[in-house]
Amino acid sequence: MNAAPNQGGVLREKPPRIDAEADVVVIGAGACGLTAALRAKAGGADVLVLERDASPSGSTSMSSGFVPAPATRFQRTIGVQDDSSDVFETDILAKSNGKSEESLAKLASRTIGPALEWLSDAYGIDWIVLDDFLYPGHSRHRMHAVPEKTGAALLARLLAASEQAEIPIVTEALVTRLYADPDKRITAVEMSRPDGQTEILSCKTLILACNGYGGNPDMVAEHISEIAAGLYYGHEGNKGDALGWGNALGADLKHLSGYQGHGSLAHPHGILITWALMMEGGIQVNTKAQRFSNEHDGYSEQAVHVLRQPDGIAWNIYDDRIHQFALTGFPDYQDAVKAGAIRTADDAAGLAQVTGLPATDLTKTLSEVAALQAGDASDPFNRDFTTKPALKPPYHAVKVTGALFHTQGGLMINDEARVLDRTGTPFPNLFAGGGAACGVSSPDVSGYLSGNGLLTAIAFGFLAGTLSHSEAQDKQP
Known part of the structure; x- marks a missing residue:
């Protein structure tokens, strides 16, 4: 009998053998995959996580580790009483027009x-809410982080929780x-091992948590x-x-x-420079010492603005007040200083x-910014400079230069994180979250609201783990 066609790594036939099995197989050991695995295991499922790297890292460890969430007890601890899922949804939709x-x-x-509250209650993952700037x-102040304020620390805590839960990765x-x-x-997934051998694992449900396509230049183009x-x-x-x-x-x-x-990646060092510099009063200029945008619109779309400047380069300029602020609260900035x-x-x-910037033009730009900060002029880019102290x-x-961090499009899912086909019908046992799923940032770079990546990684992973467990139990013989 001829084999079924292999399209995009999918075989529509019975596996030739089964080497191992699990109720729930999760592909990807980032924030999405580990949250899903923890949730599924807590429900009693036999869970197995597959990770392509020798050590889990992925987009989570490269991120800032900041997760926006409304109406949490962690917010209430710092006095934020008026946030809600509706307010947060309104902010998401406003950013994406x-x-x-x-x-x-x-x-x-x-x-x-x-x-987030379940991860804290079940596995002791501590969350703080960042309220030093909006x-x-x-x-609202709703950005949550683990105390170390890094994505690597967040991933380490999720890995520790997975070890505690005895989830094999x-x-x-x-x-x-x-x-x-x-x-x-x-029915099964096939994986390749470093020695060239392959193994086939059967599953009752599958969760795709293997992020997007940013590392695929052809797809990016x-x-x-x-x-x-x-x-x-x-x-x-x-x-x-x-x-x-x-x-x-x-x-x-x-x-x-x-x-x-992101429009603020240190060049050539490759270190993320927090956008808090801009929100606290800093400016960006190109190599001609000229401002070229409203720096408060958002750091995601700023990547495109920066890349359109000569040589794709900009300079972040700020004063000692902002420098000291960044030093005390942002590990990436500390790394940039070192x-x-x-x-x-x-x-x-x-x-x-x-900096090598033209002195006359730089002096002129700083004078113009001083006038804007004093309220004596209107910014042609419509930024309000009067809310922060003058530089x-x-x-x-x-x-700095502009960079692509991660893609936001993907597989459409329903309210249970089940993948939908092109007719809107859910697949029987396929779930997705994080970068594998369609996110909430719209089709445009300007639609990205701070934290949207980890928002959908953890939220949709949480849902996928909950419902995949139920699906697996329903299919028990």
Whole structure:
């Protein structure tokens, strides 16, 4: 008998053998996959996590680790009493100009708070709420983080929780193929091992938590050509596997042109420079010492603005007040200081000398900004400069470029995180979250609201783990 066609890594036939089995197989050991695994295991499922790398890291460890969530007890601890899932959803939709998938925005907004509280209650993951400044697009202080304030620390805590829950994580396990029956039920996955051997695992349910396609240059060029020339500051393993499998299965793919960019990646150091510098009063200029945008619109779309400048370069300029603020609260900024990325000068002339910016033009720009901060002029880019103290010497600066962080489009899911086909019908036992699923940022880079990546990773992972467990139990013999 001839084998069924292999389309996008999917075989529509019975697996030739089964080497192992699990109720729930999760592909990807980032925030989404580990949250899903923890939730499924807590429900009594036999769970197995497959991770392509020798050590889990992925997009989570490269992120800031900040997760927006409304109406949590952690918010109430710092006095935020008036946030809600409706307010958060409104902020998401406002940032995307109403272009987000509204059902997903609603789903993420109402799920993320309970998910964070459950992770705290069940596994002791501590959350603090950052209230030192309001992140772009958020109307409330709702950004949660573990005390270390890094994505690497968040991942470490999730890995520790997984170890506590005795969830096996198989590393160096590259999933290359899915097996599906005629009813579109996923029956098994095939993985490749470093020695070239393959193993086939049967599953009752499958969760795709293997992020997006930022590490696939061909897909980036096809779907988001505007950022194709920029640096990719994401995990190289994000090759779009979930999208390939979903497309072959007939899944509904949405918002593939959506992504998170960042207009403040230290160059050439490759260290993220917090956008708090801008929100606290800093400015960005190009190599001609000219401002070119409203720095408060958002750091995601700023990536495109920066890349459109000569040589794709900009300089963040700010003063000692902002420098000290960043030093005390942002580990990435501390790393940038240690790496020698930050330039310092006593006045505008000295700043021009240490940055190579034209002195006359830089002095003019700083004078214009001073007038804006004093309320004596209107900004042509419509930024309000009067809400923060005026910049004053000594000055600090860091050279930056624009970068792609991660993609935001993917497999469309329903309220149970089940993947939908192109008719809107859910697949029998296929779930997705994080970068594998369609996010809430719309098809445009400007739709990204701070924290949207980890928002959908944890919220949709939480849902997938809950419902995949139920699905697996329903299929017990």
